Amino acid sequence: MRLEDLGWDPVWEYHATEAGGPTRVPGRVATVDRGRAVVLTDEGAIPASWHFPVSVLGERAGVMPAVGDWAMITNAGEVRTLATLIPRRSLLARGITGGARVAQPLAANVDLVMVVTGLDGDFSLRRIERFLTLARSGSVRALVVLSKLDLIEDPDEAIRQARKATPGLDVVTVSSVTGDGLTELRNEVKPGQTVVLVGSSGVGKSTLINRLLGEERLRTGAVRESDDRGRHVTTRRELLQLPGGGLVIDTPGLREVGLLASEEAVLEVFPEIAALSEQCRFMDCSHVEEPDCAVRDAVQKGELKADRLAGFHRLVREQASATRRATEHERRAHDRALAGHYRKTLRASLRIKGREN
Ligand SMILES: Nc1nc2c(ncn2[C@@H]2O[C@H](COP(=O)(O)OP(=O)(O)OP(=O)(O)O)[C@@H](O)[C@H]2O)c(=O)[nH]1
Ligand SMILES: [Mg+2]
Ligand SMILES: [Zn+2]
The missing domain is CATH 3.40.50.300 (P-loop containing nucleotide triphosphate hydrolases)
Incomplete structure (x- = not known):
């Protein structure tokens, strides 16, 4: 595996030199699971462990690593770790x-x-x-x-x-x-x-x-x-x-649109569950039976009241059935309205451009 084939270029190289040293090698994050990532390097695919938050070169706050990140990983030892991330371009x-x-x-x-x-x-x-x-x-x-x-x-x-x-x-x-x-x-x-x-x-x-x-x-x-x-x-x-x-x-298919919107609304009422769910293994974890669910873990450890989680599930169920009730007719109407909205936005942006010229 050559780093160039993974998207490596002189700018990444420049940052890597800054973040480097003899004990670190650069690589690109291919998968991220809880506490574990697979990083593609010029030596091949290497498993590396990580702990939230992972530092980013030159930035004060650490982040969750994401697939596609360029990272410096430790180059020796039984357990390789994500030492630092190179600042993201997008x-x-x-x-x-x-x-x-x-x-x-x-x-x-x-x-x-x-x-x-x-x-x-x-x-x-x-x-x-x-x-x-x-x-x-x-x-x-x-x-x-x-x-x-x-x-x-x-x-x-x-x-x-x-x-x-x-x-x-x-x-x-x-x-x-x-x-x-x-x-x-x-x-x-x-x-x-x-x-x-x-x-x-x-x-x-x-x-x-x-x-x-x-x-x-x-x-x-x-x-x-x-x-x-x-x-x-x-x-x-x-x-x-x-x-x-x-x-x-x-990527895994995200939840269907209606559910996604209502799910977000529900999460606003349960901010602590929203925060915990960032650490669930699956991005669209429903906190019911998925493995490595940080929300259920928190209940088990006594960090989150079981009542809160039950209330959350109740509201999600209600929202989901409300979404199901939306008829095909309504969906069509929405699609038409959206197409209209795009036309208007486009026209407006053309007008603005016209005025600038
Ligand atoms: N007829 C037809 N079937 C397709 C086509 N592409 C995919 N399928 C079928 O659609 C089903 C779903 O395909 P996947 O590739 O698993 O879908 P996905 O988007 O990756 O789904 P998730 O991983 O669940 O997000 C499979 O049974 C595929 O064989 C296509 O072009 N034509
Ligand atoms: Mg798929
Ligand atoms: Zn979960």
């Missing part, structure tokens, strides 16, 4: 644009966000919009990927709507089954650049990456027949190298 995080609570880091040093939506029964403009906020949170360029092209007879209307709702962005249609659009997608992952795929569970992110890798490396899973939703097959973010250069990050 960070995608959930919760920043919501103006809410704690931001959860999703991926660092990303050049492009691919927002993936299926052209099957799960197609939703609103969801595309929700995922675009992630790209905006990190000021990273976004690309809209409409997947499962083989499953729709006449995709034109959906494509037209998606283009209209995302002015200024490229929209690519692909099928992992027929291979349509894969070359175009592959060309978007330039050597040395890092692309992250985001989108709901079941839209085919891992399948796409397997196609780009040319092998079945990532686990994929069937969607529910009733509504084409996925079953959260991918459980953690992972950075992978594509043959021929370029890096991709696979």
Whole structure:
């Protein structure tokens, strides 16, 4: 493994020299679990332990390490550790644009966000919009990927709507089954650049990456027949190298949009649970039965009252059923309104530009 193939360049090198010394080597964080990370270095993939907060070179406050981070790790000893992170060029995080609570880091040093939506029964403009906020949170360029092209007879209307709702962005249609659009997608992952795929569970992110890798490396899973939703097959973010250069990050499908919004509202009422959930192994942990759940751990240790967690679950359930009651009709209306909103915003920004000139 050469560092250059992982996106290493003279600027990273400069920082690494500053943070370096004979006992540290640079590498790129490929996966992050609680207290453990896998770091890709020129000696290969190395497991390293970490403790929150991890220091960042030249910055006062430490952070949670994120997939995509460049890090200096100790170069000897039985247990290698993440010694320090090199300042990020970009960070995608959930919760920043919501103006809410704690931001959860999703991926660092990303050049492009691919927002993936299926052209099957799960197609939703609103969801595309929700995922675009992630790209905006990190000021990273976004690309809209409409997947499962083989499953729709006449995709034109959906494509037209998606283009209209995302002015200024490229929209690519692909099928992992027929291979349509894969070359175009592959060309978007330039050597040395890092692309992250985001989108709901079941839209085919891992399948796409397997196609780009040319092998079945990532686990994929069937969607529910009733509504084409996925079953959260991918459980953690992972950075992978594509043959021929370029890096991709696979991510677990975030919760469905409505739930995500209500979930955030619920978390505002339970700030201590919001803070704890940052340490759960899974980003979308529901604190019910997932392994390594920091919230349930806290209850067990007596740091959080069981009543509070029960109250939290009750409110989440209520919100979820309220979301389910929203009819298809309402969703359509919302999508139409959103398309209108985009048109207006675009017109307004054109007017502003016109005035400046
Ligand atoms: N027909 C068709 N099926 C696809 C396509 N891409 C993926 N699938 C299927 O969709 C299902 C879900 O695919 P995954 O790749 O696991 O979806 P994902 O987005 O990674 O889902 P999570 O990991 O749960 O977030 C699998 O059964 C895939 O075989 C496609 O282009 N066409
Ligand atoms: Mg997946
Ligand atoms: Zn949890």
